[in-house]
Amino acid sequence: MIWSTYETMARDQMEKLQLERLKQTVRRVYDHVPHYRAKLNELGINPEDIQSLEDLKKLPLTVKNDLRDNYPFGLFAVPQKEVVRYHASSGTTGKPTVVGYTKNDMETWTELIARIVTMAGVSAEDTAQVSFGYGLFTGAFGLHQGLERVGASVIPISSGNTEKQIMIMQDFGTTALIGTPSYALHMAEVAKSMGIDPKKDLKLKWGLFGGEGSTEAMRRELQDAWGIFVTENYGMSELIGPGVSGECKALCGMHISEDHFIPEIIDPETLEVLPPGSVGELVITTVTKEALPLIRYRTKDITSLHYETCDCGRTTVRMAKIQGRTDDMLILGGVNVFPSQIEEVLFNTEGIGPHYQIKVFKKGYLDKIEIDVELIDDNLLESFGQLEALKQTIRSRLRTVLGIDAKIHLHEPRTLARFEGKAKRVIDMREVK
Amino acid sequence: MLIDQLSVFVENRHGALAAVTDALYRYGVDIRAIAVFDTTEFGIVRIVVDKPEEALKDLKADGFVAKLSKVIAVEPIDKPGSLNELFHIMGDNGINIEYIYSFVMRRREMPYVVFKTDNQEKALQILKDKGLNTVVDL
Ligand SMILES: [Zn+2]
Numbered sequence: 001m002i003w004s005t006y007e008t009m010a011r012d013q014m015e016k017l018q019l020e021r022l023k024q025t026v027r028r029v030y031d032h033v034p035h036y037r038a039k040l041n042e043l044g045i046n047p048e049d050i051q052s053l054e055d056l057k058k059l060p061l062t063v064k065n066d067l068r069d070n071y072p073f074g075l076f077a078v079p080q081k082e083v084v085r086y087h088a089s090s091g092t093t094g095k096p097t098v099v100g101y102t103k104n105d106m107e108t109w110t111e112l113i114a115r116i117v118t119m120a121g122v123s124a125e126d127t128a129q130v131s132f133g134y135g136l137f138t139g140a141f142g143l144h145q146g147l148e149r150v151g152a153s154v155i156p157i158s159s160g161n162t163e164k165q166i167m168i169m170q171d172f173g174t175t176a177l178i179g180t181p182s183y184a185l186h187m188a189e190v191a192k193s194m195g196i197d198p199k200k201d202l203k204l205k206w207g208l209f210g211g212e213g214s215t216e217a218m219r220r221e222l223q224d225a226w227g228i229f230v231t232e233n234y235g236m237s238e239l240i241g242p243g244v245s246g247e248c249k250a251l252c253g254m255h256i257s258e259d260h261f262i263p264e265i266i267d268p269e270t271l272e273v274l275p276p277g278s279v280g281e282l283v284i285t286t287v288t289k290e291a292l293p294l295i296r297y298r299t300k301d302i303t304s305l306h307y308e309t310c311d312c313g314r315t316t317v318r319m320a321k322i323q324g325r326t327d328d329m330l331i332l333g334g335v336n337v338f339p340s341q342i343e344e345v346l347f348n349t350e351g352i353g354p355h356y357q358i359k360v361f362k363k364g365y366l367d368k369i370e371i372d373v374e375l376i377d378d379n380l381l382e383s384f385g386q387l388e389a390l391k392q393t394i395r396s397r398l399r400t401v402l403g404i405d406a407k408i409h410l411h412e413p414r415t416l417a418r419f420e421g422k423a424k425r426v427i428d429m430r431e432v433k
Numbered sequence: 434m435l436i437d438q439l440s441v442f443v444e445n446r447h448g449a450l451a452a453v454t455d456a457l458y459r460y461g462v463d464i465r466a467i468a469v470f471d472t473t474e475f476g477i478v479r480i481v482v483d484k485p486e487e488a489l490k491d492l493k494a495d496g497f498v499a500k501l502s503k504v505i506a507v508e509p510i511d512k513p514g515s516l517n518e519l520f521h522i523m524g525d526n527g528i529n530i531e532y533i534y535s536f537v538m539r540r541r542e543m544p545y546v547v548f549k550t551d552n553q554e555k556a557l558q559i560l561k562d563k564g565l566n567t568v569v570d571l
Contacts, residue, residue, distance in 0.1 A: 195494075
């Protein structure tokens with residue numbers, strides 16, 4: 001099922017709509033946001049200069065620091081009294097990034113989530129357990145509203161208290177699980193230790209995961225562990241929260257709601273706009289947001305855009321799975337590696353579990369990388385040599401596939417950190433550059 | 434006769450071994466023999482217990498990586514050089530001993546020797562031919 005007719009709009013109609021909305025947005029930020037007015041004046045651009053979607057690239061880029069520098073409400077285009085909701089993303093250092101929603105923004109957000117949950121298979125028939133943490137983080141409230149909109153029965157259980165989550169899942173007959181992929185993985189492990197076989201004892205059908213990137217290998221792990229159909233969705237609080245894009249059942253990328261967001265791919269070094277299909281940094285312009293419109297916001301996420309019509313019938317552009325974030329990229333002895341690439345190699349190795357930790361440090365002038373994994377295969381206990389061989393296998397795969405040399409440590413199951421929200425699997429102990 | 438031996442993966446850290454023995458104690462399983470070989474950062478604990486099947490099920494449920502494997506237990510003849518003889522017999526027949534340890538049962542004088550070879554069936558046959566007593570029941 002397709003929730004909205006905007007999702008199947010013809011390309012020319014969509015572009016017409018986007019241009020119209022882009023013009024309004026540029027006018028809006030010029031009139032109401034001093035930061036943007038100053039930037040446009042500096043570049044000698046008038047809102048009237050925007051006459052085609054091509055003109056988008058004339059506009060200045062926005063970065064997360066612009067939000068921080070204008071903390072808390074400096075980039076808002078409406079007075080505070082028009083804001084009906086605040087959310088914030090926790091900055092690891094210093095002040096959080098604050099976002100706001102007007103009444104119309106809330107309506108937009110709810111509709112966007114209704115689209116992605118419908119895409120993922122959820123309907124009014126479903127009972128949805130929202131295992132994102134409720135609070136300033138946008139994940140839980142975002143999904144909650146949209147799930148209610150499609151008529152699903154929502155269980156706002158939040159994150160944590162995992163055994164209780166499993167009990168409720170069983171007792172309420174939960175059919176859709178919503179949360180971060182790493183928490184879902186941990187929950188599956190807890191269910192198993194409680195003697196519950198998710199495939200037999202639970203009614204789960206759908207897994208809608210987001211809030212952090214995930215790999216195809218992670219999807220397989222989740223599908224196998226729960227016996228569910230797994231889709232990923234994407235968003236970030238600055239843009240609106242979850243709901244920017246989501247996967248349909250064809251699983252060939254996440255459909256972006258282009259009537260609200262105009263995506264571009266740029267080269268993160270030269271900042272040049274790249275043609276469709278190219279891999280680069282995703283940049284998004286919000287064209288309907290009232291409280292916090294953002295022009296060409298640099299998401300730092302590395303992906304590519306695909307415009308061919310999808311098997312599901314939607315015409316909206318699809319973004320590939322996030323390969324990594326520009327600031328997550330590890331430079332190890334001159335080799336660029338995303339943690340997601342390491343994850344892919346680990347997940348495709350038999351004998352170890354899906355939990356891992358990557359540690360990077362300096363020894364002299366050299367970058368050293370150590371990876372902790374958990375042994376799960378008891379067949380390797382015949383001889384010590386088999387365990388050593390497993391370590392060697394992982395090491396040589398990382399060397400062949402990614403060109404990095406990592407020291408592997410085998411640990412007992414359930415000894416590495418588990419996560420209830422976003423996973424923090426990389427510890428970089430090198431000096432901050 | 435081949436007997437069941439538990440193999441359990443342990444990290445070389447404080448309390449890791451105790452976690453295994455604590456668990457076995459909780460299950461009411463008696464340890465007959467235990468051996469850990471030189472480890473770097475991890476190792477495999479080999480344990481002979483009175484209720485191997487049950488112990489394995491419980492250990493796995495508690496999240497340990499554990500497995501049952503068949504090992505040979507022999508009672509060397511009480512004379513000087515009997516252990517030496519055992520190694521020679523194996524070596525001469527092209528059988529490689531992967532690991533070996535010994536233990537003493539209460540009220541018995543001679544230690545049992547437990548070992549695993551790369552050809553268990555053949556090793557057993559040779560022992561039988563040489564008249565060495567392989568232990569049936571511990
Ligand atoms: Zn589709």
